[in-house]
Amino acid sequence: MPTRRRLLGSAAGAAALLGLAACGSGGSGSKGAAGASVGASAGASAASTRVVDTAKGKVTVPARPQRVVILNDFPMAAMFDLGQLPVGLFNAGEEYVAQPYLERWRSIPKVSNGVGGTVEVEKVAALQPDLIIGIDAQPNLPYEQLSRLAPTVLLPFSKSKTPWRDMAEQTAVVLGLPDALAKLKQRYADRAAQIRKERAAVLARYRWALLQGGFDEGQWWLYGPESNIGGILAAAGARFSSGSVRVKEQASVSYELVTSRLSDADAIFYYTTNDGKPANLGPKLFAQQSFQKLPAVRAGHLYGSIAFLPAGYTEALMALDDFDSALRKL
Template identity: 30%
Template sequence: MTEPSSSSRRRLAAASLAVTAALALSACGSSDAGKPSSSDAAAGDKTHTVKTAVGEVKVKNNPQRVVVLDTAELDSAITLGVKPVGATHTTAEPGFLGYLPKDKVAGIKDVGEMMTPNLEAVAALKPDLILTSKVRHGALYDELKALAPTVMTENTGYPWRENFQVHADALGKKAEAKQVVADYTEHAAKVTDAIGGKDKAAKTNVNVVRFIEGADIRIYGKQNYIATVLADVGLGRPAITDKAKDGFSYDVSPEKINLAGDDADVVFHSTYGDPKKAKQTQTLNSGLWKNMPAAKADKVFGVEDELWIQGIGYTAAGKILDEMQSHLTTK
C-alpha cells in the first residue's frame, strides 16, 4: 500500500474541477440510450442500505455498472464474480494488475490513474455504484456521489478483510463472500501444514522488503496487507518489525539494509518503479545484503510487487499463499 502524498492530494482536489463537465456529459445523449426495459427497471429500483465510512448509502440490490477506483476494490469485484465497467490503474502506464485473470479484466474501461481518476470518463460509463476509500478519494466524495451511489471504506491495506465485506454488501454478494472467506481460511491452513505445522511456522521469522522509486526502502511491519497474510499462515516476524511506524513500515537506506535480515530466516522483496532508481540494484549487490543470514541460506526470494503489495484482496492472497508455500518448502 502506498499512502497518498500531499502533492497527490492536491492533484486529487484539482481533479474535482472536472466534475461539472462530467455531470454535463452524463446528462447528454439520447434519453433512450442504454435505457433498461420496464422489467429491468423494476428490478433495479430495489435497494439496500450499506454502512460505509461516510455514513449509510443506498445502493441497488444487484448493481450492473460498477466503477472501482483502487486495486482492493478491483480485486474484491473480480473475486466475487463482478466485472466492473471501469477501474483505475496504479502506475504511469495504463493497465490493470498482472495477477488478475486476463479474461476477467478484458473490456474494463481504464478511467485514469488511481489518485486522479478521470471523472468525465467515470460519468460516461453511467455507473450505478462506485467503490473506493476515504484515504484515496475522500476529497472527491461529493463529486463522486453525484455520479452514482459511492461506497467508501475508511482505509485500504490492513483492514482488507473488513473492507471486502463492505464491498460484498454493496455488490449484493454477501453469500459468495462467505464462501470466499471459508476457502481462503482452508487454503492458509494447508500452507501452514505444508511448511511443517504451526510450531515450525511460528519459529520461521519472515521479513518483506519493498524497494520504491523515489523513497527509502521499506521493511514491512505488522499493520499492513501482506503482514496479515503472513499471520494467517502463522509465520514469525523479526524484532525489527516492531519498530515500524504505526505498524506499517520501518524505512531504511541501503546502508542499513542489514536490519532487514539480522534475525530473519526468510526475506521476500519486491520493487515498485525502476530498480536502479528504487535502489534495488545497488542494495542486492551490496555486501550487507549478501551477508544476511537468509541470503547465505538461499532463503531470499524476489516477488512481484503488483501481487504481494498492490493487490490487496482474496484473489491476490490466494496466489500469494501458493507462492509462499513453494518458496518455504524449497530445500
C-alpha cells in the same frame, strides 16, 4: 492519486482500506470487522435501492447496479472475487495487477489520467455509471462532480487493519451476498492450516523478514507480523526476524540500516510486479552492497510475491501459495 501500493506501503499509510461494491440484491444491515456499519438501512426500498453508510454519510445506491465504476483496486479485487465486473477502473498500473485478474483488468476502460493519474470526470461520465466506489483517502477526488453522475460511495480508510479481508466481506454484505465468499474463506483457512502442518519442520528452522522496495530514494519498507502480509504468513506458521518483529506493522527504513534490520533473517519475502521482478525501487535496494552481503541473500533465500500487498481472498491465497513454494525450496 495513491494506490494501495503507496497507502499500505508507507509508514504514514499504515491504516487500511475498507471496501464495498453494490451490484446485487439487497441485504440486511451488518457490522464490518472494523466496526463501520455497512449494508441496507431499514427504510430503504429493497425493490429498487439500498442505503449504505459511507465516509460522506448515508448514500442511496441502486439495489442492483449494472454499471459500477471503481476508483481503487481494493473494491476492484472484491468485485472480481465475487464474480462481478465494473464498467470502469482507476489505472494503478498493469504491472501491479495479479495474474488471476489481469485479463479482466485489461478489458475494462480506465478512468484515470494515465497510470496513477487523477480521476477524469469526463471518462467516468462516458461510461454512464449507476454507482461509483472509491475511498476517502484519495486526495483531489472530484466527489461532488462524481456524485452528480451517480451515487458515489467513499469508503472509510482508517478503521481496518486487514483491508483485504474486511473489504471483501463488507462487499459481500452490501451486495446482499453474505455467503458468496464462503468457499474462498474456507480455502484460505484450510490452506494456511495445511502449510502449518506440512511445513512444520522448515517453519521451525527459519525466521523471515518481509520487505518492499518502496517509492522514496534511499528508503525501503519493512513489514512485521501485524501487517497484512505478516498476518497471512503468521497464519501459515511463519516466524519472523527481530527487525520485522520490532516494527510490528510496517516502517520506512533507510539503506544505511539494511544490515542492522535484516542481518538475522534466514529468508526474505518481498513484493514483486507480475513479471516476478522486485517491485517499486526494489532493484535499487537489492543492488546495495550491504543488501548483497546479508546472510539470507548470500544463501539465496530471496522469495518474491505479487500478492505481497493482497487486495482480497484470491491474492491472500496466492501469497500463501508463494510462501509454501519458498518453504519447499529451503
